[in-house]
Amino acid sequence: MTQPDRTLAGYTPDMSSGLGTVRSTDAFAAFVRPHWDGMARLAHRLCGQDWEDVLQDALALAWRTRDSYDASRGTARTWLLTLVADQARKSRRRRRAAVDLVDEPSHEPDRDLDIERAVRSLSDRQRVAVELFYFLDLPVAEIAIAMSCSTGTVKSTLSDARARLRELLGGDR
């Protein structure tokens, strides 16, 4: 059983009815705010240029479906990040044929560009696992909930992703 979400700070969620009384805009904003940076980071990681649209779509979806949030099935962070990942996947499918521009990293550009390209070449599931684990600092247990799989599957997905990245980035890494 997952612990009640502590991010609601002072608000006691009604576990039997999703967000319970988190119906007003202020309460919903307080519910989302601790995770907003993380949502933005994931959207930016997964979508590049379209990240703000994806973030906005995920927030709108969270607002529309807030009654479906079930704290017993995962934390608010996991739920919100899952919505971002879903919207990002839809966005990527829409613009699959478009050129995928890579933002120029500010440090060690050549090396970082290689890593960025390698990460982007991973399969959808491997990429989401890598983004959540390395860029969002999510524990494996939360990634498992977000990806609707077991912790063992997350570990093996991460392991496969690392093997693929090692192969792509060469033996010196």
Next chain:
Amino acid sequence: MTDIDETLRAYADRWTQAEPCAPDLDDSLARARASRNRRIWPVLVAVACAVALAAGLTVALSHHGPGSSASDANPAVELAKLQRIARSAATSGGDPYASADAVRTTWRRAEEVMDAKSEPNVPDDAIWLIQIHGSRLGDASWIGPAGTGPAPGPYLVLGVPIGRSHGGFEGIRQHPVDLALLGTVIRLFPAGTPPIPARLRQLARVTARQNSDPKAGAQAVRTDLRSAERVVDDSKSGEPDHAVWLIQLTGRFTCGVCKGVGPPPKGRYITLIVDAAAPYRTAAFGIGNAPVDLASLGKVITLLP
């Protein structure tokens, strides 16, 4: 496995430092709610107009003058858009503590009140005139050579065309424009309510992690460079004075970014002086065992509990 693991962690840290700020949540939420309500808008508009009329706001928000379009028919969307524009201008102008007001008018009327003159063939379109009131606005946003830009001032005025995404104007003023002469004035946000830049939290988080205490706490205060330098170590960098955030992390740190002979310095406090405007450059870094009295510089904000 460790090699690629370390490569990814190091890259994630570097990427996080260069990451752009998240948009303002309140603005985004206003838009999310507006998009949800689009279908029932015809029903809600009557109620919204009645409520807004009572509050004295409807005149400006529901008036459809020249240049009106379907996109600005939704007051919630329009208001959120104006707030976002004003927030962005106040922050990039160098004072996120500024207040902002707006009024709906036309180019000609705005020019009359501002005593300004544009080209004679500019159409008399409808615009939102936004007035931001703060401290030394424009100082941080000038990107030309030092001393060649307009003098900073307490007022920043923006003209935002309605129904078009281009053709606006922006100007620093030493005296306010009397917006009330142009119509019903809408308060976009009051003074002293800066959104905490998401970048500050990220910076604090990354700094804590890089210096061996990922569970460190962090607080910040907005001040100017001279004051920050005075309370940190009474040094002077020689840089021109400008708005900064002074961040103090509390934990048990071993410097992970220090280079040199001998063991890396350790301490219970890390102080960072960070430019208050994007891209939030770190102007100074320090590690030691003596805390800085942030409260002596202003309102202290908790970044990491």
